[in-house]
Amino acid sequence: MDILNFLGRQHGTKDTAKDRLKFVLIHDRANCSTDLLEMLKNDIFKVISNYMEIDEEELDMQIATTDNDGTPVLYANIPIKNIKKKNNA
């Protein structure tokens, strides 16, 4: 282990630290807890459902950062099952 480290083949722990830090900061900066995210998810589901049929199981929502300047963005993947127009039956 030490000899591998010494030869520089092993990655240091700083990258782990950086990744973990980035993760907590995204949440800190957005001031956003998992509960809040869940509530947001439900609300968005309800609103979209008024206009089209979507797959709740597959709905994926998370807070991420943009690649260039690191500002937080809300990332959502919403698979549509069926585009129906409500009130049009």
Next chain:
Amino acid sequence: MNVLFKGTQDGIIIVISDNIPFSDIEKELRDKLGKSKEFFAGVNTNIRIKCNTLSKSEEKEVFSIIENVANLDINFIGNDYYFSNKVLTTPALKIVKQEPIKNITSNDIFNTLFHKGTLRSGDKLNHHGSIVVLGDTNPGSEIVANGNIIVLGKLGGLAHAGRNGYRDAYIFAYNLSAIQLRIDTIITFLSDSIIKENKSKPIPRYAYIDGDKIYIAKRK
């Protein structure tokens, strides 16, 4: 019932109703003091008067009545009572019986606060008489007294004796290692040699004013 006596931890408060003719106050005061003469006998206490409409001369009159009728040993009299121990009241009127304040029998100096235990950084003792600490005081603590300060342990914090102009005040400690010493308005620091000596073998020392300097001496 225009004159009320209230006993508190910090002494006696005489509450006098506002806008009462002084003759009535005097009568009631003499009456009450006469009855409770025995109760007061030999008491050494602080007295404050609470009344909004008493003039300075009437105040003095009240004090002399108390002194004469009740035969009290009064050591500290003021005309307003502060309900916080943190606030040190400066007496509006100080009765010093004949002797100059230099005399060590002055009651102000003998009214002593005893503190048992260590004073840590941020702790503060404030007293209008003298203070005795049965323990150590750490750097960052403060002891402020109008009288003397005696620490039966290590004095490591700040000590301010004789705060209201009593220049005969002294500061004594088994291990005098104070960061700063103050007596009256004079401030001093310990010399390096004393600090060094205190570390290897502390000797009881005391600090006092002579002229306009604070001197530190070994206990004889």
Next chain:
Amino acid sequence: MSEVIVITSGKGGVGKTTSSANLGTGLAMLGHKVVLIDADIGLRNLDVVLGLENRIVYDIVDVVDGNCRVKQALIKDKKYESLFLLPAAQTKDKDSVSPQQMIDLCETLKEDFDYILIDCPAGIEQGFKNAIAAASKAIVITTPEISAVRDADRVIGLLHSIGIKNPLLVLNRVRIDMVKKGDMMSLDDVAEILAIDILGVVPEDESIVISTNKGEPAVLDNKSEAGQAFRNISKRIAGEKVELIDLNNTSNFFSTFKNLFKN
């Protein structure tokens, strides 16, 4: 034109007070008139780091309460005539000085000083808010640890919210050997995450402990690496252009050996 700069970190123990003492002394060495305000009321420490603890008669609370004039409370440094300390009170509460009182105090001090450095308490509660109230600039101190960087990020956000838009970063206690091994975040890593401008980097240095023991800031010690870093940072605060210390440049046998293998 005087500046009010708050030195803050969020997390405790990353070196706010040490940095305040060193940067204040560093600026005074450059000939500027400097006052250091210890805003950590109840837990004062700047006085001991500067070796001025036995000279305190009045403190910041005495000043704002009107028990004394500002000039009576200022303590002149042992070495530099142009450096002064306004000590914190030790026997009072954090909220003994209000934000408005801090602003008024700094306005008064601006008349006499080029730089007013405020040593901020740890945390983001009232004491922090009081300390930053008067500042127009901020220096954020952090160490290359997740916890410290995270707190620094929070503090930067709070500074933004009161209008201090471009706080500057000082990365303290960097261990060059660990950075090289990849076991400690480098200045670039931290700057990338916090996305603020860099004011300087200070290596971990035993001389800091020794200088604090003596009550003489490391910046006075010509042999101290950390002292050199603080001298450079002081110059940058004063507007001089000084290159960052290249921490990778201090090569030794092993790093050369390691680099050979890498290539």
